[in-house]
Amino acid sequence: MTDVKFNRLALIGIGLIGSSIARAVRKADLASEIVCSARTADSRRVAMELGIVDVAYETAEEAVKGADLVILCTPVGTYEAIAKEIAPVLQEGAIVSDVGSVKSAVVKAIGPHMPDGVHFIAGHPVAGTEKSGPAAGFAELFINRWCILTPTGDVDADALEKLSAFWSAMGSKVDTMEPEHHDLVLAITSHIPHLIAYNIVGTADDLEDVTQSEVIKYSAGGFRDFTRIAASDPTMWRDVFLHNKDAVLEMLGRFTEDLAQLQRAIRWEDGDTLFKIFSRTRAIRRQIIDAGQETPEPDFGRVHKADDKGGKA
Ligand code: NAP
Numbered sequence: 001m002t003d004v005k006f007n008r009l010a011l012i013g014i015g016l017i018g019s020s021i022a023r024a025v026r027k028a029d030l031a032s033e034i035v036c037s038a039r040t041a042d043s044r045r046v047a048m049e050l051g052i053v054d055v056a057y058e059t060a061e062e063a064v065k066g067a068d069l070v071i072l073c074t075p076v077g078t079y080e081a082i083a084k085e086i087a088p089v090l091q092e093g094a095i096v097s098d099v100g101s102v103k104s105a106v107v108k109a110i111g112p113h114m115p116d117g118v119h120f121i122a123g124h125p126v127a128g129t130e131k132s133g134p135a136a137g138f139a140e141l142f143i144n145r146w147c148i149l150t151p152t153g154d155v156d157a158d159a160l161e162k163l164s165a166f167w168s169a170m171g172s173k174v175d176t177m178e179p180e181h182h183d184l185v186l187a188i189t190s191h192i193p194h195l196i197a198y199n200i201v202g203t204a205d206d207l208e209d210v211t212q213s214e215v216i217k218y219s220a221g222g223f224r225d226f227t228r229i230a231a232s233d234p235t236m237w238r239d240v241f242l243h244n245k246d247a248v249l250e251m252l253g254r255f256t257e258d259l260a261q262l263q264r265a266i267r268w269e270d271g272d273t274l275f276k277i278f279s280r281t282r283a284i285r286r287q288i289i290d291a292g293q294e295t296p297e298p299d300f301g302r303v304h305k306a307d308d309k310g311g312k313a
Contacts, residue, residue: 004030004165010067011036012060012082014047015233016128017099018073019137022052024170027139037063038134039074046134060086067091069166071123072098072110077239080109092117095159099125101186101236103150103179105243111152119159122150122179124186125172130231143171144292150179180247187247192255194237195248197229225300 009031011018018036025031037057038044044056057063064070064086072079079098090096096118100106106122114120127145129136147167151160164174177185204215204223215223241248265273288294295301 004162004169006031006069006166008033008035008067008069010060010063010070011053012063012070012072012086013074013078014038014043014053014056014134015073015132016136017125017141018071019047019050019052019134020127020139020141021071021073021099021137021170022047023137023139024142026052028169030166030169031069035063035067043134050134052134052137061089064094065089065091068094069163070094070096072096072100075233075236075239076100076102076106076109076243077235079106080113083110083113087113087115090115090118094118095163096120097123097149097163099123100243101190101240102244103148103182107150107152107179119156121155121160121163122152123163123167124148124150124182125167126186126190127172130228130233132233132236140171142167145172147172147174148182149174149176150182151176152179183244183247184251187244187251191240191244191248192251194229194232195241195252196255197226198237200226201230 009021009025011022011034014022014036022034022036025034033055034053035055035057036044036047036053037060038047041058044058047053047056055063060082068091070086070090072082074082076098079100086096096110096114097120098106098110100122101124103122103124110122111120125142125145125147127141127147129141149160149163149167160176164176167174200223204212207215219227262274262277264270265277285294289296
């Protein structure tokens, strides 16, 4: 069995994802020491108060000294500068990884700066919420969720096995793929849905005051489900779209064509086409539930007020 215990884990950034890793690592005892670096004094203080790290440093350089596992957990637009900062002090044999939501740009931003003897393997846990910051994380975030590793070049097989075992020990299912393929898949499964949510909530916000208050009042009609996604961190998502431009534009082109097809079907009262498309999409949800990636509970398992009081919904 692979030995997944690290001596010193350095998390660069201690927001939702970094702090969830810290909690999961503590719970499963995967590192003797957990340290982090965070930009603001506030995040460093909260991380220490929560007891999820042993030391919170101001700089990434201090955090990675002596670390045998380093994971970048900041927005992807910061990765190149961090890679340059930590490169001179990385320990020989250390594994360097990340959790960024795009992969080709990340491999290009970090890879060239990694010194010989350091094993760089990019990664992306496909798990998250719309919350940010060290208080938002939880140890169970990665359980039964995929973590995609995108090793490139002549990556060391032992390092890859150890990093895979690390994510498995936190509850993840691990897959490996080419960075470019990751970006195409995630463009349609994550990036475009976020773009649509940001867009629809933005459109509603532009409506006149009276209609806008009704949008809020009647949001249970479907709108509120978009607002959860559209409440996601703006810095993180700005960086995702700037760093996965090609794949997002390709998928957006296909999305726009399909939207035009729906528009045409509505205009020409083509009920058969609408029914056919809506039936096909229902099947996709069933498959996601069967794959254990969503609850089968109606309305995402929300507890309705009457249920709270033990009455009938
Ligand atoms: P988050 O909760 O907002 O935390 C971001 C962390 O990065 C904080 O520690 C923040 O420091 C630090 N940071 C922000 N801007 C920085 C800068 N310019 N320089 C240095 N540090 C900076 O974000 P998150 O949700 O954990 O996301 C982190 C990474 O995980 C992103 O690359 C994202 O693509 C990826 N990811 C996110 C999700 C998700 O659903 N949220 C899922 C999978 C992967 P301060 O707190 O001190 O400001």
